[in-house]
Amino acid sequence: xxxxxxxxxxxxxxxxxxxxxxxxxxxxxxxxxxxxxxxxxxxxxxxxxxxxxxxxxxxxxxxxxxxxxxxxxxxxxxxxxxxxxxxxxxxxxxxxxxxxxxxxxxxxxxxxxxxxxxxxxxxxxxxxxxxxxxxxxxxxxxxxxxxxxxxxxxxxxxxxxxxxxxxxxxxxxxxxxxxxxxxxxxxxxxxxxxxxxxxxxxxxxxxxxxxxxxxxxxxxxxxxxxxxxxxxxxxxxxxxxxxxxxxxxxxxxxxxxxxxxxxxxxxxxxxxxxxxxxxxxxxxxxxxxxxxxxxxxxxxxxxxxxxxxxxxxxxxxxxxxxxxxxxxxxxxxxxxxxxxxxxxxxxxxxxxxxxxxxxxxxxxxxxxxxxxxxxxxxxxxxxxxxxxxxxxxxxxxxxxxxxxxxxxxxxxxxxxxxxxxxxxxxxxxxxxxxxxxxxxx
Amino acid sequence: xxxxxxxxxxxxxxxxxxxxxxxxxxxxxxxxxxxxxxxxxxxxxxxxxxxxxxxxxxxxxxxxxxxxxxxxxxxxxxxxxxxxxxxxxxxxxxxxxxxxxxxxxxxxxxxxxxxxxxxxxxxxxxxxxxxxxxxxxxxxxxxxxxxxxxxxxxxxxxxxxxxxxxxxxxxxxxxxxxxxxxxxxxxxxxxxxxxxxxxxxxxxxxxxxxxxxxxxxxxxxxxxxxxxxxxxxxxxxxxxxxxxxxxxxxxxxxxxxxxxxxxxxxxxxxxxxxxxxxxxxxxxxxxxxxxxxxxxxxxxxxxxxx
Numbered sequence: 064x065x066x067x068x069x070x071x072x073x074x075x076x077x078x079x080x081x082x083x084x085x086x087x088x089x090x091x092x093x094x095x096x097x098x099x100x101x102x103x104x105x106x107x108x109x110x111x112x113x114x115x116x117x118x119x120x121x122x123x124x125x126x127x128x129x130x131x132x133x134x135x136x137x138x139x140x141x142x143x144x145x146x147x148x149x150x151x152x153x154x155x156x157x158x159x160x161x162x163x164x165x166x167x168x169x170x171x172x173x174x175x176x177x178x179x180x181x182x183x184x185x186x187x188x189x190x191x192x193x194x195x196x197x198x199x200x201x202x203x204x205x206x207x208x209x210x211x212x213x214x215x216x217x218x219x220x221x222x223x224x225x226x227x228x229x230x231x232x233x234x235x236x237x238x239x240x241x242x243x244x245x246x247x248x249x250x251x252x253x254x255x256x257x258x259x260x261x262x263x264x265x266x267x268x269x270x271x272x273x274x275x276x277x278x279x280x281x282x283x284x285x286x287x288x289x290x291x292x293x294x295x296x297x298x299x300x301x302x303x304x305x306x307x308x309x310x311x312x313x314x315x316x317x318x319x320x321x322x323x324x325x326x327x328x329x330x331x332x333x334x335x336x337x338x339x340x341x342x343x344x345x346x347x348x349x350x351x352x353x354x355x356x357x358x359x360x361x362x363x364x365x366x367x368x369x370x371x372x373x374x375x376x377x378x379x380x381x382x383x384x385x386x387x388x389x390x391x392x393x394x395x396x397x398x399x400x401x402x403x404x405x406x407x408x409x410x411x412x413x414x415x416x417x418x419x420x421x422x423x424x425x426x427x428x429x430x431x432x433x434x435x436x437x438x439x440x441x442x443x444x445x446x447x448x449x450x451x452x453x454x455x456x457x458x459x460x461x462x463x464x465x466x467x468x469x470x471x472x473x474x475x476x477x478x479x480x481x482x483x484x485x486x487x488x489x490x491x492x493x494x495x496x497x498x499x500x501x502x503x504x
Numbered sequence: 505x506x507x508x509x510x511x512x513x514x515x516x517x518x519x520x521x522x523x524x525x526x527x528x529x530x531x532x533x534x535x536x537x538x539x540x541x542x543x544x545x546x547x548x549x550x551x552x553x554x555x556x557x558x559x560x561x562x563x564x565x566x567x568x569x570x571x572x573x574x575x576x577x578x579x580x581x582x583x584x585x586x587x588x589x590x591x592x593x594x595x596x597x598x599x600x601x602x603x604x605x606x607x608x609x610x611x612x613x614x615x616x617x618x619x620x621x622x623x624x625x626x627x628x629x630x631x632x633x634x635x636x637x638x639x640x641x642x643x644x645x646x647x648x649x650x651x652x653x654x655x656x657x658x659x660x661x662x663x664x665x666x667x668x669x670x671x672x673x674x675x676x677x678x679x680x681x682x683x684x685x686x687x688x689x690x691x692x693x694x695x696x697x698x699x700x701x702x703x704x705x706x707x708x709x710x711x712x713x714x715x716x717x718x719x720x721x722x723x724x725x726x727x728x729x730x731x732x733x734x735x736x737x738x739x740x741x742x743x744x745x746x747x748x749x750x751x752x753x754x755x756x757x758x759x760x761x762x763x764x765x766x767x768x769x770x771x772x773x774x775x776x777x778x779x780x781x782x783x784x785x786x787x788x789x790x791x792x793x794x795x796x797x798x799x800x801x802x803x804x805x806x807x808x809x810x
């Protein structure tokens with residue numbers, strides 16, 4: 064594959080510390096000039112440095128759509144900034160084969176006092192378009208933004224949605240060979256988002272290279288064929304999206320299928336309840352981190368009640384890897400419903416049936432609340448447990464014999480019925496178009 | 505920032521790439537042996553690169569940024585561009601009142617109002633251009649940290665906008681010249697030369713102070729005093745000949761003095777002080793070269809420091 068981006072031993076150092084991280088005043092310079100010899104004697108120059116990127120090597124081929132994930136501060140933005148030439152690497156180099164464009168921050172170069180028309184030209188020029196190019200694409204940009212009526216209005220009178228639409232339209236028409244996107248899909252209403260995705264698809268169809276930075280794991284896994292994980296300025300994982308995303312989630316959330324708080328004082332909770340242990344368990348009782356999509360499993364909570372006289376309700380919430388909440392469940396069993404609990408250690412388990420959840424990484428949030436005299440949250444532990452739901456190719460799950468990606472947040476195994484009617488006349492065979500021939504025409 | 509566009513297929517190829525037809529045709533053009541723009545991002549260790557070719561390539565940006573500066577300045581004002589005339593006019597009237605009624609200067613061939621205005625037009629252009637370009641980088645911080653383009657054009661656009669103002673306020677000078685019936689000579693043809701020199705000087709000072717302001721914000725506070733001091737050290741509102749002989753060297757090394765005196769001489773058709781103008785020109789151009797170098801050197805760190 065022809066390379067589009069070659070990143071070679073790339074490092075970026077930032078200096079931190081001091082009163083002002085960046086700029087300094089003359090007085091400080093004079094002061095530091097005076098004290099510099101002494102600091103040099105001590106062997107430190109009084110500044111701490113941070114390696115935002117540390118010896119990054121990465122090659123991206125032409126036409127690839129690569130997702131970049133990582134925590135805040137892992138170096139994603141620094142990498143994009145170096146690629147877009149906003150800042151310069153401390154060491155190493157980058158080779159780019161083609162014009163690079165970024166949708167890092169839509170609306171770059173917009174001035175509130177200028178009209179939509181004026182801003183298209185200004186922003187386009189700042190993003191690197193020639194005047195003739197902007198003139199040629201002007202109508203298309205306006206049409207894409209759906210702002211024909213307001214194009215002679217100062218953008219400061221625009222709603223934020225209109226503003227973003229115009230800004231995105233300009234950036235989307237930049238037509239670079241390499242496009243960098245940073246969470247831009249989160250803008251605008253659903254219809255506009257679809258338009259943006261279509262545009263991205265179009266760009267991809269044209270064989271252009273796309274770098275997509277996002278915290279939206281669902282979008283990353285859905286759109287990209289390859290994902291790169293950045294941790295503390297280094298690439299720690301590079302490969303197939305599901306694998307990398309799982310690696311990221313399990314390492315970043317520091318959560319597994321079982322979690323225990325040995326020290327009661329540090330355990331989540333308040334003076335009434337303390338959480339001591341959470342685990343994912345199979346019907347047979349053992350702790351499991353991988354759940355068969357067809358089998359029921361339980362999430363078991365062990366908690367201490369430290370104060371008499373509270374009717375407690377354990378609650379579990381389930382999130383997928385994109386951070387979408389799938390559902391939440393409250394303990395409604397009659398045994399302890401509206402019943403004050405005596406001081407003791409309790410173990411409650413919620414049973415999730417098989418053939419309900421879709422495959423992927425799931426997170427459980429645990430909380431305990433009481434409703435009398437008023438609703439009160441006693442403990443809330445986000446990302447208390449993490450586990451994987453895996454599907455089976457055996458054919459008895461909701462996907463049947465289909466092995467491709469299955470969309471949807473849930474994966475219930477539902478009943479289908481089919482009736483046969485042999486008396487009715489069939490349409491002539493030749494008139495029926497197969498889906499394939501429909502596509503060809 | 506030093507992105508080197510490989511020389512053999514630099515701007516020409518990009519033009520070809522940007523001259524692609526509409527989006528619908530793009531699949532074809534991308535499928536063709538794609539016109540490729542290869543660039544290399546080097547690290548800070550690689551040193552300063554002037555990259556004048558890149559400046560030339562994106563010259564249209566200077567036009568758009570200048571246009572923005574002008575448009576934004578007079579949006580939501582009642583009188584709009586009239587302010588360009590009013591500012592030097594009022595300043596001239598004030599100085600005429602003070603120095604023509606209370607204190608009298610011998611201003612030679614030119615009546616005092618015309619004398620003052622001819623100096624003030626150039627001086628106000630210079631002072632505004634330097635002030636605006638000094639602040640320009642900091643006030644465009646959001647641009648600098650988000651997207652790459654030759655940052656040199658931000659302060660340059662501030663000077664460019666000042667030049668547009670100057671050409672409008674020049675009409676005032678033309679009106680006054682006819683009002684006082686000044687004899688016009690061929691020396692008038694030299695006027696653009698002095699405007700050019702003043703632009704070069706304003707760019708030189710503006711670029712330098714803009715680059716330094718990114719790192720040392722003190723300059724923003726010190727600048728008004730420096731500008732004021734510079735004005736009184738230059739023959740803007742007084743004739744150069746009232747300066748005592750012991751201090752004349754100060755006017756010689758002050759390029760503003762050489763340029764303004766030369767401008768007036770060209771206006772009245774009097775002989776030029778050639779060595780003086782030559783020194784001013786040499787200093788202005790040397791300063792510009794130096795400033796461009798310093799600016800390019802600092803430019804890499806703008807996004808990290810601003």
